[in-house]
Amino acid sequence: xxxxxxxxxxxxxxxxxxxxxxxxxxTRDTTYYLFWYKQPPSGExxxxxxxxxxxxxxxxxxxYSWNFQKSTSSFNFxxxxxxxVDSAVYFCALSEARGxxxxxxxxxxxxxxxxxxxx
Amino acid sequence: NAxxxxxxxxxxxxxxxxxxxxxxxxxxxxxxxxYRQDPGMGLKLIYYSVGAGITDKGEVPNGYxxxxxxxxxxxxRLELAAPSQTSVYFCASSFYTTPKLASGEQYxxxxxxxxxx
Numbered sequence: 001x002x003x004x005x006x007x008x009x010x011x012x013x014x015x016x017x018x019x020x021x022x023x024x025x026x027t028r029d030t031t032y033y034l035f036w037y038k039q040p041p042s043g044e045x046x047x048x049x050x051x052x053x054x055x056x057x058x059x060x061x062x063x064y065s066w067n068f069q070k071s072t073s074s075f076n077f078x079x080x081x082x083x084x085v086d087s088a089v090y091f092c093a094l095s096e097a098r099g100x101x102x103x104x105x106x107x108x109x110x111x112x113x114x115x116x117x118x119x
Numbered sequence: 120n121a122x123x124x125x126x127x128x129x130x131x132x133x134x135x136x137x138x139x140x141x142x143x144x145x146x147x148x149x150x151x152x153x154y155r156q157d158p159g160m161g162l163k164l165i166y167y168s169v170g171a172g173i174t175d176k177g178e179v180p181n182g183y184x185x186x187x188x189x190x191x192x193x194x195x196r197l198e199l200a201a202p203s204q205t206s207v208y209f210c211a212s213s214f215y216t217t218p219k220l221a222s223g224e225q226y227x228x229x230x231x232x233x234x235x236x
Contacts, residue, residue, distance in 0.1 A: 004161075035224065045162075045209065045227035091161055106152075106177065107225060109161030 002027045004094050006110035013082055014118050021077040021113045023092030029053075034068065034075045035093040035107065045091075051075065082117045089114050120145050123228035125210050131234045132200040140195040140231050142210030150213045151193040152177070152225065153185065155206040162209060168193055200235045207232050 003026040013019045025034065036048040049059060051068050059066045063080045079086055089112040096106075126141045144151065149170050154162035154177075164177030168187040182204055184196040193212075197204060211225040 009159075037227075043207070044229050045211075047224045047226070050224050093161075106164055106167060107162070109163075111159065111161045 002029075002032075002094050002096055002108045004092050004108055004110035006090075006092055006113050008113045009111070010114045010116070012116045012118065015084060016081050017117075018078060018080050019082050019115065019117075021079075021090050021092075021115065023075045023077065023110060025073050025075065025092070025094045027073075027094060027096055029096040031096075033095040035095070036066065036075075036077050037091045037093060037109075038088045039091065039112070040088040048077075079115075082115075084117050084119055087115060087117045122146065123210055123212055123226050125208075125228035125231050127231060128229065129232045131236065132197075134200060134202065134235060136200050137196070137198050138200070140197075140208055140210075140233075142193045142195065142228060143191050144193075144210075144212040144226070145191065146212060146214070146226065147190060148212035148214045148226070149190065150215055150225075151187065152211045152213075153183070153193070153195045154209045154211065155179065155204075156209060156230075157206050165195065165208075197233075202235050205233060205235045 005024045007022055032053045034051045038046045038048055049066055056068050065078045067076045091112045092110045093107045123144045152167040153165040155165055156162045163179045165179055165183050166177050166185040168174045171187050171190050174185050174187050187193050208231045210228040213225040
């Protein structure tokens with residue numbers, strides 16, 4: 001069975017600080033996908049990034065960066081120079097490859113990390 | 120495109136009542152899902168569908184039913200509401216191609232906040 005652990009329940013930082021959100025996953029599949037979603041106070045879920053298990057390149061998008069390490073089964077998310085608008089719950093999720101043709105679907109979510117950025 | 124829409128946004132039910140949560144997507148996605156989110160928890164999959172006429176149970180299906188008669192719609196039915204079903208319900212959709220390995224991100228609706236008293 002697959003599992004996603006976000007050990008940090010809550011993090012509080014001051015604006016402009018860098019912050020890293022941890023994500024550790026468990027899976028028996030060799031092919032899988034990892035995601036990060038953001039849930040701001042308004043409640044909607046916003047897709048941030050998807051990574052394939054066979055692509056360990058780190059990714060940077062503006063102030064956001066992701067570090068994927070298969071050796072430690074981790075997919076950590078860093079926000080550089082945090083802003084108040086970054087305040088949200090962040091979810092890490094895992095999807096395994098299933099079904100004919102390799103199509104996959106079901107997401108397993110971690111419990112989320114509540115990030116509060118104070119001015 | 121409206122994306123994924125859900126109705127209602129809020130609902131209060133009495134124990135034993137029934138209701139249907141509506142979900143519609145206009146992105147021609149083949150996969151659709153229902154999740155519930157309890158306070159302080161991640162999302163848990165209730166049911167999913169890989170296409171019209173095909174549905175399957177997720178992690179927490181008890182007390183719910185679904186149907187998928189069209190590509191666009193994926194309603195979730197609560198037959199006998201119980202306090203344990205108080206939660207926020209999210210519908211999502213995604214598109215997968217076969218046979219190529221692909222993982223499309225899931226697009227979520229705004230959620231329905233349900234309270235059962």
